[in-house]
Amino acid sequence: MKDDVVICRCEDVTYGEIVRAIESGLTTTEELKRVLRCGMGPCQGRTCSRLIARIIAEKTGRDIEEVAYPVVRPPTRPTEIGILAGDDEK
């Protein structure tokens, strides 16, 4: 894959950036997410998590099943503050 291929579209993170981070010792989706933001965009990793896991598996020689996906944090779908806050009771 070419270095400038965008893997995480929400956060504009490229294949090259991910590979360099893996080579620097960040070998889990959780670590990559914290440093590169890949998986933290509005789609919350729906589009990119599997791709990232596959790159980790490839570069570390692990089985893709062993590479855990990042923890999915609520709310599962981005939701407006005005809706979450509901009616004001006071």
Next chain:
Amino acid sequence: MRSSAECVIIGGGVVGTAVAYYLAKRGMRDVVVLERDFLASGATGRCGGGIRQQWSTEPNTRLAIESVRIWKTLEDELDADIEFLQGGYLVLAYTDDDVAQFEKNVGLQRGLGLAVETLSPEEILTEVTPHLNTEGVRMATWCAEDASANPFLTTQAYADAARRLGVEIELWTPACRIIVEGGRVAGVETPRGKISSPFVVNAAGGHSVPLARTAGVELPVTPYRREILVSEPLERFLDPMIISFSYGVYFRQTKHGAVIGGFADPDAPEGFDESSSLAFLVSMTKKLRHLMPILAPVKIVRQWAGLYDVTPDAQPILGATDGVEGLFQANGFSGHGFMIAPKVAELLAQAIAGEEPELDIERLNARRFEGGDFTQDRSVV
């Protein structure tokens, strides 16, 4: 993994990695950091990234002021972008108690050299942000030199700089037991073997208490769950952190553009629970919508939780341990360990390296609680 070291640091959060860096900088390079998961996986990677110098006790204020001095040039020193931004902190007063307390705080803070102002509600709108709903706000204190930074990048930067100086950082390696022999620390046990060492630092955040217990030490630190959330990225509209102790809220816009914020639920039970709650999501979004009505259409993308390691006076436990020579504590940060990490870590490194710490850290020793005579910092969110 090494089987011996000059110093073993337990915990790869901002504090543990910073202590490692400052030790290595002083020439103590045979240092191992043990992190049971990955860097910044504890409170550090879950925190708000706020850097505030406006406190109500002298030690917290001084540690924060001295830390900001370091923060200002830290990107150059560590040769990394950590998203440091001096956007200021606006602290809102809603009650008579707030107003009286803030007057005292400002006196103390100015006495220590901090440039802090008081603002009327009108001045908040013209000088800080036109978007704030000032309903019920009596006044505010404002320090333009308060700041924020990215906690992951900061921890990574300290770790990388420490590694360049020879420090070894062992990820996925928990410390199972601190080994004590004849009143002295002798090393640390891990599932990958033992590391013998004359110095051990307990920088395990919320987990410092069970860890200290393995050395027969009881720390007056209690873990509490604290929740936080983040929005989608927005165009830059807000530089400062906005907080209130009585209304219970803090929030800011990150360099990336997202609004990040939370509050400390006074009814949160103590313990190691790090799950997130719907109750928090609802209360926090109500607070955000109330304080900044323009945020109503903004989407929340994520919420999570982390642990505060709280001491009875909301000041950290720092330094030597009575009864166990060579064991140093750096914990009990009570929700503000990120901002003061640079100075705290430097002071601790000085103490471990046998130098006289630049600031008196004896007053932050755990033994201060024995007499029951201590002053609690009131400026906690």
